[in-house]
């Protein structure tokens with residue numbers, strides 16, 4: 001595989017811009033089993049925002065809230081509600097990566113800079129992606145602190161360091177974008193041209209359509225297949241598709257869902273359900289047809305049906321997955337929990353059952 005300055009090492013973190021980071025941190029900790037590891041705010045020298053860093057396995061979420069209307073990104077909250085602001089990607093040389101990205105047509109959001117404290121230095125820069133989502137390019141190889149300059153380990157007064165209950169989530173499997181009708185190809189080109197990603201899979205409205213809803217999707221991935229970004233656009237359908245609903249309530253393109261991998265989906269989902277996480281449910285008929293569709297699997301079918309976990313098979317194996325309902329009041333961002341047993345695909349066989357479940361929710365919201 002050829003490497004160049006834009007070769008990505010991993011997704012370093014996902015930064016979400018939210019209305020009340022303190023309360024969101026409580027939600028992600030107590031519902032999804034994240035540990036709150038660091039805080040940045042007035043007490044640590046941040047003037048415009050409060051940030052909580054959450055960690056589970058290799059997953060890092062940063063929840064940020066503006067402290068006043070003077071925050072340069074404060075407008076995001078009115079327009080989008082809570083949502084993903086940036087997907088931060090680790091590179092070897094931030095300046096070189098930024099220059100290459102811009103030379104290949106990426107729009108600069110903020111030029112390379114180095115932030116330092118007594119624990120070392122982090123280089124970072126930012127480029128625009130779909131909507132007003134950005135990619136932060138960063139290198140933390142010279143940094144030994146808890147997260148980044150401006151952050152301190154969590155103060156016990158802010159969140160008690162009592163034993164939190166991990167849910168067993170291990171890593172980010174993929175992050176999905178919803179973009180406007182007709183724009184999917186442009187964003188596939190963006191990731192191919194600028195980041196050297198290749199097309200992993202393509203779904204058209206024949207794969208993904210129900211009576212009402214239709215969408216098209218293409219999956220791009222980095223050379224090592226570690227970073228996978230499916231990109232959806234709405235397709236013509238009889239009524240408003242879930243992608244149109246997202247675009248309306250998010251106020252434009254943005255991150256639709258983040259899929260988090262677990263090594264034991266039954267244990268993870270059981271723990272989250274006990275923590276009151278709400279999941280999309282498919283009709284019980286789904287499980288009657290499952291043995292014919294996917295053949296022999298290790299898991300107990302009754303347990304999967306009880307929890308609402310979906311299964312799909314491809315040439316390489318099978319996967320188990322489940323989707324939460326939106327994690328905020330707007331019908332926008334949600335999470336997926338996924339366990340791969342060989343399969344490297346995305347659950348195409350579940351799309352129809354799943355979209356019908358989403359449409360039942362849309363009908364309840366009066367947005368179908």
Ligand code: FE2
Pocket residue numbers: 174176257259336346
């Ligand atoms: Fe997904």
